Amino acid sequence: MSRFSLLAFSCFLFISTVVIATDVNYCDDNEQYDVKVQGVDILPYPIPRGEPVTFSLASNTDNVISKGKLVIEVSYFGWHIHSETHDLCDETNCPVAIGDFLVAHSQVLPGYTPPGPYSLKMKMLDGHKKELTCIKFSFDIGFGSSVADM
Secondary structure (H helix, E strand, C coil), X not given: CCHHHHHXXXXXXXXXXXXXXXXXXXXXXXXCCCEEEEEEEEECCCECCCCEEEEEEEEEECCCECCEEEEEEEEECCEEEEEEEEEHHHHCCCCECCEEEEEEEEEECCCXXXXXXXXXXXXXXXXXXCEEEEEEEXXXXXXXXXXXXX
């Protein structure tokens, strides 16, 4: 293998595993949420179609959380296109102790997912449906090929 090929392959491996820390905004800047979210890491980024992606939320709480739900809404160019709800304890270890914790959600986006800019709104609710936090952030789906394109 030539030096150029080796260098190109090494660059490809580095780029294909890039993690991006995404800025998050709270849904209501005046609300004092029980759960604070420091940031969201997305791996890989940009998000490939038809391949697994993981969203990891670095969070903190002053209260023990024994159960709850994550309610996720996705928009594409400002249009609401998808909603889903997950059990919080499927995305992190429960009960959540006081202090720092990580919420991680992985899934495969369909190969036909249109590339471009998306926005996500996520609410975390406790077992009594009290809103613990509500955040918004943006991300991009890559223009690269997917298995469905072949």
